[in-house]
């Protein structure tokens with residue numbers, strides 16, 4: 001870890017001195033402040049990477065300091081030090097944005113670990129913010145810059161502000177729900193986005209889910225209940241897996257859409273609703289109509305604008321962006337520095353057919369991140385048997401056996417080197433850059449560590 005500027009805030013001079021010496025021995029620059037107010041003044045004029053502060057101090061205490069920083073939109077990591085008796089205050093500090101807390105008395109190593117963790121976390125958070133704000137990676141919450149996705153964004157921007165019903169069609173995991181939410185956000189409608197999954201709710205409960213019921217309408221209806229249609233009034237009703245809705249209920253839904261009023265189960269009053277309806281299915285809608293799963297008249301009503309969500313295998317140019325996006329997403333979730341991904345692992349991901357589309361890719365990255373303890377995701381972290389595109393495999397004259405892996409990908413040496421490099425990197429991180437401590441963690445001599453650090457270019 002490169003040298004950082006750390007501000008130590010404590011009203012006890014002896015304590016400040018001890019902390020300063022120990023943090024300097026790790027190669028950091030250290031300044032001292034005797035209370036919160038002094039600290040604020042120093043933070044105002046100098047640039048620091050981290051604050052390590054006591055909680056109980058005269059004039060401005062640790063909580064006051066933290067609050068003042070956050071109110072001024074300063075997101076510098078703050079670690080608070082506390083005694084057993086004031087753990088609740090420490091927890092309160094975490095709630096208003098402290099990076100960590102340490103209980104006194106503590107070992108110096110505890111401080112060192114907390115400092116290196118807080119600094120690493122900040123890098124992760126900054127990268128995440130960068131990813132969100134500055135990288136041109138798609139539109140809204142979508143990742144993808146390929147032509148099919150550009151066309152999708154154009155269509156969505158065009159239909160979102162209208163009141164037209166939208167019918168979303170796409171295979172599992174392509175992002176249909178994401179499309180529905182994006183339509184709502186871009187619609188400017190002030191009401192709620194209310195999803196209802198017609199496949200997940202038992203058929204006999206679906207009617208009351210949709211339209212609500214009055215008390216006593218059926219056994220178990222102990223009080224009046226507001227339905228999803230009413231909830232979505234002024235907003236967007238998302239009918240997910242519409243072909244799973246019982247055909248009788250489809251007729252009732254059609255009437256609601258035509259007349260703009262709902263009638264609660266067991267009631268006789270009607271309530272007007274202002275609905276924008278978005279429906280989705282992963283089946284072929286025309287086939288569903290022909291098979292009697294979807295009423296023709298409801299289909300016409302819903303299918304004013306049809307949106308087809310592209311398959312992932314039809315836009316595999318977006319795969320590296322998606323991989324990077326999910327790696328960052330799970331790094332933040334797992335509080336770690338984002339690992340890189342080896343080029344042969346990426347080649348496999350780009351060549352795979354992705355029957356489960358983006359969801360499958362997301363799950364696979366999450367799994368790889370759990371398996372990979374170091375800073376490089378390799379082929380070893382991917383499930384075996386990720387085959388090539390079927391279209392490629394079926395090409396006349398093409399090699400019939402799945403041949404997506406590079407021929408030398410089982411060679412031992414590169415993998416062993418990679419593993420060794422990760423472990424050394426991890427140890428250096430845990431030891432806060434202290435090579436003697438890292439060597440102890442690795443149970444090798446310091447001299448051997450020096451040699452390996454040079455070999456892997458880790459300095």
Ligand SMILES: Nc1ncnc2c1ncn2[C@@H]1O[C@H](COP(=O)(O)OP(=O)(O)OP(=O)(O)O)[C@@H](O)[C@H]1O
Nearest residue numbers: 142143144171172173174175176177178282358359
């Ligand atoms: N273009 C995209 N960019 C980023 N994330 C995406 C994209 N498309 C889908 N995802 C993510 O993939 C996952 C699956 O998406 P979603 O639930 O919208 O799929 P779906 O089409 O509704 O699937 P199903 O038919 O199985 O319900 C979600 O976590 C979603 O955020």
Ligand SMILES: [Mg+2]
Nearest residue numbers: 173176177240
């Ligand atoms: Mg879905």
